[in-house]
Amino acid sequence: MSKQEGINAISKAMTALPAQLSDTILKHIHSLTDYEPVIGIMGKTGAGKSSLCNALFAGEVSPVSDVAAGTREPLRFRLQAGERFMTIVDLPGVGESESRDAEYAAMYRQQLPHLDLVLWLVKADDRALAVDEHFYCQIIGEDHRHKVMFVISQSDKIEPVSGNTKSLSIPQLRSIRRKTEILSTLFTPVHPVCAVSVRMQYGITLMAERMIRCLPREASSPVSARLQQPLRTTRVKETARTDFSEAVGDVLDSIAAMPFVPQIARTVLRYVRNAVVSVAHVVWDFFF
Known part of the structure; x- marks a missing residue:
């Protein structure tokens, strides 16, 4: 499992979006995975x-x-x-x-x-x-x-x-x-x-x-990845996994609210949001 595989999986869930908008979202998701708490x-x-x-x-x-x-x-x-x-x-x-x-x-x-x-x-x-x-x-x-x-x-x-x-x-x-x-x-x-x-x-x-x-949503996964191995319990991983997927959802929501996004793209964003969040939840292990 690699980080790039996780990014590719999330990207596939956004194929209905314009390429430029999809790239913007992926840059924000990259920032989440590289966040330094x-x-x-x-x-x-x-x-x-x-x-x-x-x-x-x-x-x-x-x-x-x-x-x-x-x-x-x-x-x-x-x-x-x-x-x-x-x-x-x-x-x-x-x-x-x-x-x-x-x-x-x-x-x-x-x-x-x-x-x-x-x-x-x-x-x-x-x-x-x-x-x-x-x-x-x-x-x-x-x-x-x-x-x-x-x-x-x-x-x-x-x-x-x-x-x-x-x-x-x-x-x-x-x-x-x-x-x-x-x-x-x-x-x-x-x-x-x-x-x-x-x-x-x-x-x-x-x-x-x-x-x-x-921890804030963006920080819980990076911190969980730095815990001593015995402390990375099922509860820790599930909390961090959920936080990450919800943080990805926040990214889509914030971009959908930006004034430069056309109405039709905004509608598609709302349509694919749940699918992207679900994929982010599944591929969490690829990143952390």
Whole structure:
């Protein structure tokens, strides 16, 4: 299976369209298949950002640019898996000092419009959440709440800590449930709060499935292709497959609404739309 075979299959579903219009649509679909997602990850020092990224994503990581010591710039890393790329933006955690938080606020306002998703890590044993709440309400605001996914990290460290090194104890699971309820009440997030422990491999698969559902349509398939292989579950693939086919449908809808498209071509576009979306759903594996 190759990308070109997928493009050819979609092209066949559009044979009734004028060649120029079909070529325009195919260029937009090419852009969808080549989309490079950008995911921000934030959390206080020691929240386990690097270990979580390593647990989630496969590929070689390389810094996009050097950041001089003392500057308040986010670190950007490009993740390559085969011919595919994704950018991870390491955003500084808030609450470590008031002066830095003021600088970070401007940084976040600048970065947020360019991020597909923000993974906001809160350590399981962190009870100081007032600054996080203030920052979330004042900086994230209503415009970008849909981009934030809260993650309770290092769940194995929540009290009461047991001597079990392989799985969370029942009392710990109860504590995690309470922590989840606290964050849900405090932040009223758009997306469900996830709890993970990289060390015990707890909650990683569920988090990956939820993360794919949180992403914009154009980003879910490229991100799913960069997940560690065991995390590419049936649910992940089906969510991404549906998102891709619907994104293709969005392309046809947007082109049909353009003023330069003749009425007869607009009618044909609407006629072939469902067929093109169905084909895109079937050939998803050719691309991702």
